Every structure is written in structure tokens, then in C-alpha cells.
Amino acid sequence: MNNPKSRASNYSTSQSARERAKAEEAGQASTGGGEEYEISDAELVARCQDGDMAAFDDLVTRYRGKVYAMILNMTHNDADAWDLAQDAFIKAWKALPKFEARSNFYTWLYRICHNVTYDWLRKKKIRSEGAEFDDTIRRDFIEPAARTAPAEAIQPDEDAERSELRIRLEEAIDQLSPEHRAVILLKEVEGFKYNEIADSVGCSVGTVMSRLFYARKKLQELLKDTAP
């Protein structure tokens, strides 16, 4: 395995990645796991471990939508999710030499995303259960330290149309601790199984079930008057 300090030898983006990216932008979202792609995750990972950065670019293209969504659901801020998603992929590149092929790649990647997001939330001192809503967490607030903050402009009527229920949900999610927030989103939104959640957040299956219990209980109370 190459020295991680000099693994980025191939700078170009492969043509296959560009084509998939165009399909992604046209709304043909991937289902993940590599089923509809010619090259499997395992093969791409092996190439990355040999320093093939074009292969890593393919992995980024394949999973950036899921990574971005997961972090966005946790942070509720486009610019922060953008930055943190990049941080997660960069950490993944650095950690790839240690990745063992028998593990599921996207579960491993989600673990990195979870850790990056968890550290960030902890630093922002998001309140845990029972605390008041943290009204500094707004979708339109841009973290001053954000390296880049590209965000597609949202039309005012679209923003108003989608915001009421979304805001209620985000307010409720924000009142969960990062630990409870992660498991409920991975279960209800990402559709992970218990063991996949446990691998992603670094706890036991029993702890996952217990956290789900409490997260659901709290959300039911907070959202009891909320209609879909």
C-alpha cells in the first residue's frame, strides 16, 4: 500500500464519473451499494488504496448525495453540510489505507460522517434532551468560518411552502442529543438496520434500540399536534 502522503497521483476525473454525475443531476438518483454501476465499491476502494484518485473521485460522486443529505438532516444548514461533507470525504481518503475489504464501505463512510458531524455539533454545543430550542440553528444562517458557502437560491414562495413542517421537524430534531438524533435519522430516513446503525455510530445494537426508544418517545411528544 502506498505512503498516504503521496497517494494522490492521479488528478483527473474519469469519463464514467462525469457521465454518472450528469445522470445524477438529471434526477436519476443512485440506489447505492454499487448495484447499478459497472465498478463495485470494493474495486474502487482497492484502486484508491493504490493511490488512484480518479477512483476516489468516482466514490465521491457515488456517495456525495447521501453524505450531504445525512449531514444536512443533522445540521439543518446547507453551507455547514457542504463543508462537513467535504471534511468527511477527505478523512475517508486518509483512512482508506486502513479500511478492510470485508467491511461494508458505505457503512464505514457513514461512520466517518457521523463522527465529523458529531464533533461539529458538540463544538456548537447543541442542547440535549429537555432543553429549549436553539434558535441559532437556521437553514439560512451561514457559519462565519465556512470555507465555502455555495447554496442554490431558493425562491421565496418555495421556501415558504416547504418551511413550516420542515421547521417544526427541525425544531423537534434539534431538541434531541446528537446521539439520539443520529440513530433516529439513520433508522427512519436512511433505512439502516440496527447493526448498520451500530457500526455507523460506534455502539452496541442494544444501545441503538434503547436510543431509538427514547428518541421516538420525545419526538412523539414534540410532534403530537403536527399534521403531515
Add this chain to the structure above:
Amino acid sequence: MKPNEEEMLTQWIDGELDDAEVAELLEAHPEWKDAKAEAQRVGNLLRSEMKAEEAVPYPDFFNHQIRKRILEEEEEAATEPAGWKEQAALFPWFTRFRLISGTAFVALLVGFVAMVATSPTGHTEIVSTYTPNPGVTASMEYSDSAKAMVIRLDGLDEIPATQEVAGFRVKSYQPDIDARALTLEPADGAGQMLVLSADRAGLPEVRTASR
């Protein structure tokens, strides 16, 4: 509720129990009969607004930034001197002298080059100096009152009292890693511009440019 009961309720909500286990559970806890429906309602609410996958804004730029940062970090790791944690940029030091006349400033620049770093105590310290003119010597000490490192250069030619101090002004400053440059232009609009840049090792280069 006991931890095991919490797990069983969670498993029931997620459809992980068989019919016999569900029957046993509800017989023991009839108050739970609406719990599954309520949990599913919350799950449906979350899924209605929060997606498992979202289109990343500016996706090509997103990938480009990741590649760029990886290459920059690997290049920085490969060129960083062993044992040093940081090197301060030279340009902030240069810009403090933008009010000094051009001639004296160039003399100062070519007469003294310093490598700076941040000490464990937090303040900038000069770790090495170089004076190409053997008649010029450099000494330094940290001033607690000024909270600054004071550099003394002995042996430079005196600046005539009649010489204007503010001879140059900053025209532009380019902080990019690959093309750092500070451009000074004469305040009176006459004469040559000075372009101060640094190579990738951080060593200064002085170039003049005709207007």
C-alpha cells in the same frame, strides 16, 4: 420501563418480532397497542421532509474542492520541515513597512531575511536570520511591554531626514499559495513598482516592474 422492554417495543415498532412475540408483548402491556401506529406516524413525518439523498449544490466544484484540499494537504505534509509546527507568512511582516521609503525598504529587505515561527509560548520568534551584507548585523529580543519581537539592524546606511517616509503604497496583495505577491507603487506615480513575492519555500523575492 426495563431496558429489555424498551428494546422489545422498538423491535415491535420496526417489525422485528414475529406474531407470537407480538401477542405475548401486548398481553403483558396492553397500553402499548397504539405505540406502533404513533411511532410510524412520526417516522412518516420525518421521511416526508428529510431525504436520504440530496443533490449537492455545485457538484463538480464539490469534487474539485476535495481533490484540491487533499493535494494541498499532502504537498504541505511533504514539504514541512521536520520539528516545526508552523511557519508564519512573511507578508504580514512586510506590510508593516509600507510607509517606509522605497529605497530604504529595499535596503532593509535585501539586508535581512528572517525565518519566523510561533514558539510554544505563543508569540512569534525569529529562529534564524541572514544578512547578505556583512556590514549589517541583526539582533532580536522579545519585548514584554510591546508584546512583540523587536528586531535591531545595525550597519544600515542612515536615512536622510529629508527623505519622505511614505514613498510607496500598497497597490495589491495576492495571498494565493502559488502566486503570493505584494505590489507596491510609488506614491507620486513616478518610477518603478516593486513586486515582492515568495517562492514555495517562503523565501522572499524582490522584483521591479516598469509602469
